[in-house]
Amino acid sequence: MGSNDAVALLLNDFVNSCSFVRCDDLFPSQKVATYVNLSLDQYSHIDYILVSNTNDVTCFTVLDPDVNFSDHLPLFVELSFSCTARPDPGERHDCKARTLTQPQLRWDKADSGSYYSYTGDHLQPMGVILENLKKEYQNGSVSIENVHRCIESTYRSIVSVLYSAANAFVPKYCKGFFKFWWDEELTLLKQASAESDRIWKAAGKPRHGLIFFT
Numbered sequence: 001m002g003s004n005d006a007v008a009l010l011l012n013d014f015v016n017s018c019s020f021v022r023c024d025d026l027f028p029s030q031k032v033a034t035y036v037n038l039s040l041d042q043y044s045h046i047d048y049i050l051v052s053n054t055n056d057v058t059c060f061t062v063l064d065p066d067v068n069f070s071d072h073l074p075l076f077v078e079l080s081f082s083c084t085a086r087p088d089p090g091e092r093h094d095c096k097a098r099t100l101t102q103p104q105l106r107w108d109k110a111d112s113g114s115y116y117s118y119t120g121d122h123l124q125p126m127g128v129i130l131e132n133l134k135k136e137y138q139n140g141s142v143s144i145e146n147v148h149r150c151i152e153s154t155y156r157s158i159v160s161v162l163y164s165a166a167n168a169f170v171p172k173y174c175k176g177f178f179k180f181w182w183d184e185e186l187t188l189l190k191q192a193s194a195e196s197d198r199i200w201k202a203a204g205k206p207r208h209g210l211i212f213f214t
Helices: 006-017 089-098 112-138 144-169 184-202
Strands: 035-037 042-044 057-062 075-079
Touching: 006 112, 112 144
Parallel strands: none
Antiparallel strands: 035 042, 057 075
8 A cells, every 4th residue: 555556546545535434544464475485485465354443453464374275365354343133043053054155256267367367358448437437636626526426336246246257257156165175184184283283384495404394
């Protein structure tokens, strides 16, 4: 968010105008790289969570899971706020039963090249729309109401593009679809691998030596 790129400047203006706050500003210890590519030795802080009410945030952490198919580390935020609506116990039970067969996006099986190409082609024009909107607003040729409508429309378009790209290039399967062959031995091997990964991280992620090769 510190870039001079035109899109980044527009995003910063939007964040400031809405009085949003970055969670990593609330928890400075979590100002760490969120993009990590060990093979290329590349690190960058490019993922954020924004909130409008800092009092609702009780915890924010950049996770480093044992199994992660992405170069981006997941962000975790915990919010505390009151909720007057109480879900029906019967509905909650039915929902739990349905999650066993609920299809999930399998990003590890996705056609990532086509996904990035599709989203790039369809999202790039929206940056032009926002740039023109900013100029019109600064020139006083557009009202704040029209600005709000344009932002809402652009947001819906972004969601639609991401949804369409996921439907086209990311397969959906129920949990366990690709692991019908899983057995107890593989479970033990996975646990041993995860434990080895934790030891390596605790040692500072060395790139050589006994711990690295273990």
